[in-house]
Amino acid sequence: MNTHTYQRIDHADGLAFLTTAQTRYDGSESEGETVLLAPRVVGVCRSDLREIRGERFGRRDFGHEILGTVLDAPQALADLRGRTVLFDPHPLLRHRTSGFAQLVELVAEPTQLRAALVPAPPGVPTESAVLGEPLACAVHCVRRLLAVTEDRGTPLSSPVAVVGAGIAGTLIAATLLALGYRCTLFNRRADRIRFLLDRGALPSKVAETDLSRTSFEHVILATAHASPGYLDTSVRLLAEGGLLMLFAGTRPGDRLYDLDIDQIRRHELTQAGAVPGKLFTLAGTYGATRADFTEALTLLSAPTTAGQWSLADCAHRLIARRLELSEAPAYLTAAATSGYLGKAVVHITTGPSERQ
Ligand SMILES: NC(=O)c1ccc[n+]([C@@H]2O[C@H](COP(=O)([O-])OP(=O)(O)OC[C@H]3O[C@@H](n4cnc5c(N)ncnc54)[C@H](OP(=O)(O)O)[C@@H]3O)[C@@H](O)[C@H]2O)c1
Incomplete structure (x- = not known):
């Protein structure tokens, strides 16, 4: 492989910064083979900001x-x-460099590299397709909900409550709608709901800030962290004997009474739980499979009809900020410590330079 010099964003001590790098791997390492991926659009995820803050587990x-x-x-x-291609971060690689870059070096066995690279179908808009990764996790969550409800013999005949109107919760609600299920999306802060409605990202009847409503058979918690407050809200929204699906971020040791919620999420377990006055079932959802990626890309490339809500329009309307690579370090550093609404995407319009 030729050597390339390229621009890349790294981070240290809570700061993101642009650096000039050279391709390090030439494909002859014992560590595996190398793929060079030239990003065109890169989405900013809550977990990137956690990495900058040193709080990712x-x-x-x-x-x-x-x-x-x-x-x-x-x-x-x-x-x-x-x-x-859309990058799937779930297959285990030996090494990879930052994705906020003109080039990404991916090193692994060919089978793992192939698993990590999902060919994008023709017709899927480039910018919305970058939401294919979080959407695949949302699809996985909904598929897991459908599998658990089938095991329990409790079909999704009533609306599902989704708690947390960030990107993940919105995409989970959008997936439910796109698959023909009803749902209500809750958020404690009204500005997130307003943001979604102002942009027409979701139909207005779906969004809700009144957290005092009760009695949903199925609740999905999809906030940035499964904090005690949002766990309490989710359990309160559940009907007696209902199912709580845990998607939200967890840390080792996080508990809900007797339940180890971090283990339940990461290992996709299903366990019976109890809080004072209520019995329920807690199930976890984690990651996404190739089938989820394929379904996500299919949903994003489905034809849209003017005047009708669609998941592809929803994804497009969630994009609130478009950045060049040179502008992204300042944004990433600031967003790591302050809040943000909607999705930020980084457009990479210039390529690396090459030397034989
Ligand atoms: N299970 C999986 O496979 C999987 C896959 C991808 C991501 N995730 C998890 O999903 C989470 C949500 O991602 P996202 O992109 O939707 O993030 P996001 O857009 O930042 O999420 C915003 C939501 O999280 C709430 N929130 C913000 N800070 C919080 C805190 N400190 N404690 C509790 N809730 C807080 C917000 O509530 P307010 O508006 O009230 O502040 C809002 O509902 C990620 O953190 C990640 O851990 C899980």
Whole structure:
């Protein structure tokens, strides 16, 4: 492989910064083969900001919502050279560099590299397609809900409550709607709901700030953290014997009474739970499969009808900020400590330079 010099955002001590890097891996390492991916659009995720703050548990994948072009790949992946792909951060790689960059170096066995690169179907808009990764996690959550409810013999005939109107909660609500289920999206702060309604990201009947409503058979918690306050709200919204699906961020040791909620989420367990005055079932959802990515990209590329809500329009309307690579470090550093509404995406319009 040729050596490339490229611009990349790294972070240290709570600050994101732009640096000039050289490709380090030439495909001959014992660590595995190398794919060079040239990102075109990269989404900013809550977990990127956690990495900047040094508060991410379990994984490191700074800049993982990537839609890009495969610039170079080993012979076993020759069919992917030049293809537009969505990066799947879940397959285990030996090494990867920051995704907020003109180039990303991915090092692993060819099977793992192939698993991490999901070819984008023609017709999916580039910018919305970058939401394919969080959408795949939302699809996985809904599929997991459907599987658990089928096991329990409690079909989704009544509306599902989704708690947390951030990007994840909105995409989970949007997936439920796109698949023909009813849902109500709750958030404690009214500005998040207003943001969604002002942009027409969701139909107005779906959004709700009154957290005093009760009695949903199925509740999904999708906030940035499964904090005691939001756990309490979710359990309060549940009908006796209902099912709480846990998607929200958890940390090792987090508990809900007797339940180890971090283990339940990360290992996708289903356990019976009880709080004073209520019995319920808690199930976890974690990550996404290739099938979830494929379904997410299919949903994003479905034709839209003027005047009718669609998931593709929802994804597009969630994008609140568009940044060039050079502008992104300041945004990432600020957003890591302050709040934000909607999705920020980084457009990478210039390429790396190359030396034989
Ligand atoms: N299970 C999985 O497979 C999976 C996959 C991807 C992500 N996740 C998790 O999903 C979470 C949500 O991601 P996102 O992109 O939707 O984030 P986001 O947009 O930042 O989420 C905003 C939501 O989180 C709430 N929130 C903000 N700060 C909070 C805090 N300190 N404690 C409790 N709630 C807080 C907000 O409530 P207010 O408006 O009231 O502040 C709002 O409802 C991520 O943190 C990640 O851990 C899970």
